[in-house]
Amino acid sequence: MSYLIFAILIFGIFDSTLGNLEAVKDDELVELIRNEKYLIVLFTQKNCEECSNLENELIGLREVLVEEIDAWVVKVENSQMTRLYSPGSVEPVLVFFRHGIPLLYHGEPNEEEILQMFTANKEPVSKELTDETFEHLTQAGTGATTGDWFVMFYTSDCIECQRLQAIWEAVGAKIKSRTNIARVNRATTGAATARRFNIYEVPAFVFFRLGKMYRYNFGELDVDSLVTFAQNSYRHMKHESVPTPKTPFDDLIALIIVYLKDYPWLWQAGLGIFCIIVLEILRRIVMSRR
Template sequence: MKIIILITVLLQAFNFGRCHLEVVQDEEVLNLIRTEKYVVVLFSRKYCEPCDNFENELTSLREDLVETLNAWVVKVEDSQLSRLYSPDKEPILVFFRHGIPLLYDGPVNDEYILHTFTTNKEPLSKELTDNTFEHLTQASTGATTGDWFVMFYSTDCVECSRLQARWEAVGAYIKSRINIARVNKGGSGAVTGRRFDVTTVPAFILFRQGKMYRYHLHKYDVESLRDFAQSWYKNVTPEKIPLPKSPFDDFVTMVVVYMKENPWLLQLALGTFLLGLFSSLAMKFVQKKQPEKKKSDKKSKEKSKNK
C-alpha cells in the first residue's frame, strides 16, 4: 500500500512539473538571452488568470518549441525587465532570436504562437546606414526593391530601445508586403536622417512608390504602426523623396540642425558679432578724433610762435 501511495505522489509531482514552465530570475533570463540562440520568455505575475492561460498554451507546445527550434521556454514573475519589451501589463510573451526580441501580439492559441515563432526565426528589421540606405531601398530611383517602413532611432533614446520588440512584431505582420528597417540617426545614419529632415526620435517614415509618408501619431503600439503601413498612410499628405545631399549641402544642413538643437550657440554667435561690431565702430571713432586733436595742437603751436 505504501509503495502505491509513493508511486502516486511521484506521478503527481511529475505531472505537476510538466504542467508548469520553469521559473527563472532576471539574471538567468539575461544570461539565456546572451548565450542561447532561441529563448521564449513569458513575463508573468502571481494571481493573474490571463498569465495562467498563456502558460497553459506554452506548456502544451513546449516540446514542439524544443524540437523545432531547440528553444528554451521559461517564465519569470514580477520581472523588472518586462517594460523593456512592452508597456502593457503581464502577461507579455517575447521570443528572442540571437538576442533580438520579438513581442508576441497574437491570440492565446498554441498553434498560432508556434506558427509565429517558427516563421520568424531570424530578426526581421534590417539595419540601414548612410552607405546602404539608397542602394537597398532605391527610394529615389523607382523603389524596385518594394516598399520600406523605416524607424529612425538613436542609441541614447530610451523609448527607441523599448520599441525594438514591438518593431519586430510589426515586421512579422507586414513582411510579405513591406520591408522594415532601422536607421541610427545619431550614428551611422546621421546623413540619412538629415536628408529626410528627421529631428526627433523615434520617427517613422513609409517609403512607397516614390513617395514618403510620415507617421505623426504618438502611438507606438503594434496595431497602430501596422495599420499605418498597410492602409492608414493614405490619410497623410505624401511628400516627394529628396535626392541624397551633396557633402556641402549636408554640411550646411548639419550646421543648421546643430544650431537649432543648441540655441545658446546662436545667442553666443550673435553676441560675439555685436561685440565685434561695436568694437570696430569704437575704434573708427577714436581714430577719427585723433587727427583733429593733432591738428588743433599744431595750430596752437603756430600761434605761440607768431607771438
C-alpha cells in the same frame, strides 16, 4: 513504506516541474537573453487568469518549440523588464528573443498562432540600413523594383526607441509579405540619410512607396496602429516626393542644424561670443574717437 512515500514525493515534484514553465529572476533573464540563441519569455504575474491561460498554451507547445526552434521557454513574474519590451501593456506579455533581438508576440493566446509566428520569424525581420546601403537597397528615390519600405529612424541613446524594438519586430512580422521593414541610426551610420529626409527627432517613421514618402505622425506607437498605417492609412496622409541625396554644401547646412538642435548650448555660446566681439569692436571705435 518510507520508500514509497519518498517515491511519491519525488514524482509529485517532478510532475509539478513538468507542468509549469521554468521561473527565472530578472538577473537570470538578462544572462539568458545574452547567451541563448533562441529564448521565449512569458512576462507574467500572480493571480492573473490571462497569464495562466497563456502559460498553459506555452506548456502545451513547449516540446514542439524545443524541437522545431531549439528555444528555451521560461517565465518571469512581476518583472521590472516588462515595459522594456511592451510599454504601456500589462501582463501577460510574450517575447521571442532571436540572438538577443526581441519580437513581441501580438495575437491570440492560441498554440497554433504562437507556433506559426515564432517558426516564421526565427531570424530578425528588420534590416539595418546605412548611408552606404539605403538607396541601393530601397531604391526610394526611383520607386523601382525592391518594393515598399517602412523605416524607423532611431538613436542608440533613445530610451523610447529601445522600448520600441520588440514592437517594431512585431510590425515587421505582420507586414513582411508585402512590405520591407528597416531601421536607420540617425546619429551614426545613417546620419546623412536622416538629414536627407529632415529627420531631427526620434523615433521617427517613414513609409516609402513608388517614389513618395509618408511620415507617420500619429501618437500611438503600438503594433496595430503602425501596421494599419503601412497597409492602408498612409493613403490618407499628405505625401512628399522622395528627395535626392543632398549636395555636400546642403548636407553641411543640415549637419549644422542637427548640431544646433542636439547641442543648443553651441548656438548660445556662439551668440555670446559674437556679442562679445561686437561689443569689443564698438569699444575700440569709441576709444579711437576720443
